[in-house]
Amino acid sequence: MRTPPPHQCIIDCLKADYGIEAATLTYLPLGADMNASVYKAETEEQRSYFVKLKHNHQPDLCIAIMELLQNAKIQQIIPPIKTIHGQTTQHIGDFTLIVYAFVEGQDGFSHSLTDEQWSILGKTVRQIHEIDVPSSLQHHIRRESYSPQWREAVRSIYAQSEAELADDEIAIKLWAFMKKNNLAIHQLVDRAEELAKKLHNQPAKFVLCHSDIHGGNILIDKENNIYIVDWDEPILAPKERDLMFIGGGVGNVWNKSHEEALFYKGYGKAEVNMTILAYYRHERIVEDIALYSQYILLTTAKGEDKLEMYKHFIGMFEPKGVVDIAFETDEK
Numbered sequence: 001m002r003t004p005p006p007h008q009c010i011i012d013c014l015k016a017d018y019g020i021e022a023a024t025l026t027y028l029p030l031g032a033d034m035n036a037s038v039y040k041a042e043t044e045e046q047r048s049y050f051v052k053l054k055h056n057h058q059p060d061l062c063i064a065i066m067e068l069l070q071n072a073k074i075q076q077i078i079p080p081i082k083t084i085h086g087q088t089t090q091h092i093g094d095f096t097l098i099v100y101a102f103v104e105g106q107d108g109f110s111h112s113l114t115d116e117q118w119s120i121l122g123k124t125v126r127q128i129h130e131i132d133v134p135s136s137l138q139h140h141i142r143r144e145s146y147s148p149q150w151r152e153a154v155r156s157i158y159a160q161s162e163a164e165l166a167d168d169e170i171a172i173k174l175w176a177f178m179k180k181n182n183l184a185i186h187q188l189v190d191r192a193e194e195l196a197k198k199l200h201n202q203p204a205k206f207v208l209c210h211s212d213i214h215g216g217n218i219l220i221d222k223e224n225n226i227y228i229v230d231w232d233e234p235i236l237a238p239k240e241r242d243l244m245f246i247g248g249g250v251g252n253v254w255n256k257s258h259e260e261a262l263f264y265k266g267y268g269k270a271e272v273n274m275t276i277l278a279y280y281r282h283e284r285i286v287e288d289i290a291l292y293s294q295y296i297l298l299t300t301a302k303g304e305d306k307l308e309m310y311k312h313f314i315g316m317f318e319p320k321g322v323v324d325i326a327f328e329t330d331e332k
Helices: 007-018 059-071 115-129 149-159 169-180 182-200 257-267 274-298 304-315 322-331
Strands: 022-028 036-043 048-055 090-092 095-101 105-107 207-209 218-221 226-228 235-237
Touching (some): 007 036, 007 090, 007 095, 115 207, 149 182, 149 274, 169 304, 182 274, 182 322, 274 322
Antiparallel strands (some): 022 036, 036 048, 105 218
């Protein structure tokens, strides 16, 4: 994880480039993106802003996607605030800074969606999937390729000798957990590989996908409006890339059948390809295993980040968690 700029540097940037005189800047321990840091900036007049710093980020694509969504009349988004020079981002060294209005509320992990909100979410996701992405923009959006990157990364972790692994308590505990769950982890990796090979030979329609629509990226404000946030990683892929989260149980929520039914009431009639859905539910877990194990086992970093990643890692294997759901999806 790259160390972000000091708080004062961010405060100075907000004043010089946005005309925002922040009296306080508070780090927010949100999200699992190791290349991003988020903050709440507050002025003396009690105005609040959501500040996001992203390392090695291509901001132009994110902004273009936001404009595309706005033009499509999608209301469940929070557009970025422009600088005093009319720009939608600002650079601080090799970090990109984006500022949004701070919306007080809770995410979909900590606050259950109402029946109406589930249907609104479904309708919104359908609108996103039906957007006609201009060809000029398509060339800049990553496309699903069923890459073996994360599967190979997990296999390489197991190929490491114990002497090469980080020597701290959390790393030792994670390595013991990975050895204990070796069979399930390799089943996830191998099955994702098999499904990827099938999908290479089964062309599917690609649509614009958010790529990470889970409870943590759904914001519910005090008026019960919902917003889909974090548009950093859009992808052109089969619709199941987004639909895998509905009923997918990420964070041991969003796994109830009646919620899934309400979502599809809003989304409308859709033929869900179970092979593609099973692939994504396997591959998403494999990606998390790769990212978290690499960071915990192969770096000397200390602190709360490692502990939170460890908790998330072992949580995936809890009864009726995402691992169980992925295996069950594959059996349908």
